[in-house]
Amino acid sequence: MTGLAPNEKKPLLQVNNLKQHFPIKGGIFGRTVNHVKAVDDISFTIFEGETLSIVGESGCGKSTTGRAILRLDEPTSGSVLFEGKDLLAMSKSQMRDMRKDLQVIFQDPFASLNPRQSVSQILGEALAIQNVIPANKRRERIIELLSYVGLRPDQIDRFPHEFSGGQRQRIGIARALAMQPKLIICDEAVSALDVSIQAQVLNLLKSLQRQFKLTYLFISHDLGVVRHISDRVMVMYLGKVVEIADKKSLFDSPKHPYTQALLSAIPVPDVTKKQERIILRGDVPSPINPPTGCRFHTRCPYAVERCKTEVPGLTSLHSTHQVACHLVEQ
Amino acid sequence: MFVYMIRRLLQMIPVLLGVILVVFLIMQMVPGDPAVLLAGEGASAETIANIRTQLGLDQPVMVQYFHYVTDVFTGDLGTSLRSNLPVFDEIMARLPATIELAIASIFVTIVLGMIAGIISATKQYSAADITIMIVALLGVSLPSFWLGLSLIYYFSVKLHLLPVAGWGTWKHVILPAITLGAGGAAIVARMTRSSMLDVVRQDYIRTAKAKGLRETVIVYKHALKNALIPIITVVGLQFGYLLGGTVLVESVYAINGLGRLIVDAIRMRDLPVVQGGVLIASIIFVFVNLLVDVLYRYFNKRIDLN
């Protein structure tokens, strides 16, 4: 944390009323009969130099949000302002130029690296796209990039299959860094790694952030990891933001009943701390026909009549903590 | 599932119209004037013109097509130039033999192919597996007329076990069905093997083992039903080749089926019969495809989800 109050920080990315509805075809004539409302009208801001995490369980829309920002899927509506320019209004070629500034690291490092390319080819390709460094200097730059992510210069001509999972993720990070991006979206970037390796990669991400003044949008289901890496945390449930707060207030005093249940559900590796557990009943409802009113009301232990009919909006508890719950408002 | 069937049946209407159009256009493109052919050599221009009016050949192509479609839907496929009998009746007289042959062959394809494939998959890399795969490779490569003649030579001429040619009793069916089904059986065997090998690696097979089930129950109950999906697709495709193959096999074994009818009609330039025969064969193929899709859907219910 920089010590600046959030309103003094400069916004890097502003997401406004983003919706991502995927059509479902059906019936005799294959018409669109319904939509999967994967992301349903969400707004948030990422400030320069911070790490904002999106957490939530499968189907909450956290990965869809990341993909929509990068326009890997075209969003249904809304705007995504990156340094004030709307990414969603850009042409394909303008967007291609913007991609330098917005890089992504995926969960499965093996699937996102071309198995037939060596490390120097993978990183060289990224440098060629960016085309700032002359071709004869690129090998030096690749070695420099490898040193940033803790790989040795002699590994430059190896292929992805010769690396372990953690090392492959380091290559993915080096590829993202090659573009000298402003924002890196980490989509479950450490979820596939064993804890001992995960810790190495998390430490690396943190030190690179300091070194290169990076901004991260960190998408994860693992609240321990999120607590470690984030400045602010956004909790999603069934396509909606239910709570967004700075790390300390979210983990110390979660306000939304879903956030509370989520935090209490995680087993703590400590036999002396047996915490009170809130066990939610049932499964997450389908995003095709989400519950009316507050989407969480079907599983919420405190739900009242109003929750079934009225959608709660995000209200500010204080400058850095917003929550979408009728009961907190009162 | 019901909605899906209705949708597929509706989708068949344009497909059938397309089939009729293609058959119609082929006949338009065949060199020679049917009226001249019908009238015979040395006929007067007046006779030819008369015939042309009778057959409606003097009308625009679009009108002819419209008439042809309405005729087809009322079961009128024209009259054979050779026998003067309605083409529809000629075809119906020949169709049963061909359908019998096709069903027997597809039976050979499925049963022989799947049994060989399952043995191969469950005993991977064993001598049985290697033998089956070599035979299957030969089965794919051998031309059916060669296989047909060889079978006749050994089983009929040398061993006197089965009739040389003709149609009528179950004994007549065996050799043609094997000849026609062998190629498909080889392909099905290879597909069954690879599909089974894929399925036995799945997590639910491990679950079945952990339940304490015997190997045979695991293979035939838990694995086979899941392995069927790609096999059905291959069998469906084989049916197309099989219809084409009947032409050859019916000739080799002198069976009076649809295939031979068409071949003879081509030789005699009996165009209405060729047209009708091709049309009926195409319609059968379209319906078999539909059946395959429905079966595919039935065995792969997970598709319904999306």
Next chain:
Amino acid sequence: MPGQQEKILDVRNLQTHFFTDDGVSKAVDGVDFSLNKGETLGLVGESGCGKSITSLSILRLIASPPGKIVGGEILFKGQDLLKRSEPEMRAIRGNEISMIFQEPMTSLNPVYTVGEQIAEVLRLHQNMGRKEAWDKAVEMLGLVGIPSPEKRATQEPHELSGGMRQRVMIAMALACRPEILIADEPTTALDVTIQAQILELMKKLQVELGMSIIMITHDLGVVAETCDRVAVMYAGKVVEYTTAKNLFENPRHPYTIGLMNSLPRLDEDVEELQAIKGNVPSPFNMPVGCRFAPRCPHATPLCETRLPELLEQADGSQVRCWMYTPEWDGQTKMATETGV
């Protein structure tokens, strides 16, 4: 070890190797542990440590070739499972020892209803008729907390959520009231709120049915939550074997300590995680000495040349590390002298 209880399973020096074109992979290389009646034993470690292979070896479900149990004993109620015939093993699987797996999405057969799949195991082991087995299957679905079990029994797996499918797996595994349930990462593929439901259910059923559980997991949180005793595995060997209480209060093996320090915690903030350096060794080419030595912050020449034994400590814990042996004193000196 608190050994007064009745031992139901005793695994001694288990060795499961894989013979591949690339060489012999010693995935499980001399593993010892025992399971007491009614308790939950955790097998903990990261991917490739051999914990899943160990559990599959107990039921002899290792695909052979390339896998083979090359040595050891697995004593179930005093009798060695490795000496049983295949039909005898089949009578034990799913009946006396059951297993559930990590992937509930793929562990159920997609083409049969869940009711049929549960009834199948009852008809096989309990000689039940079609009707009786079906009714019992529905009863089991109710027992694992599936609402409207009569209806659910007629559904196929794709109609159920991940959490529901894992409940079905549990119903199937427990249908014959086994004495041991082996749970291989049963909640890893599930969301945390669903994980909490499943762990709660397993604890409840363990008490009701009086069974013993082997819980295979990489998640130390799950261990703290569910296990009485724990065996920590690394590179095919048990490195620490103790009670859950001892493990968390007084972890001894440098690998165990490293694991705990690598874990980002929900209940405390640290600026930097203390990661374990390096990677796990290749199972084709294990270090000659202690297998953790190449990554260990305390490693000495002794560690690199000789494999330590799993030795009992004063409080009953067992640790495989030279640091807890008399040989260590001389070593540290030598290490400093040689500048390691």
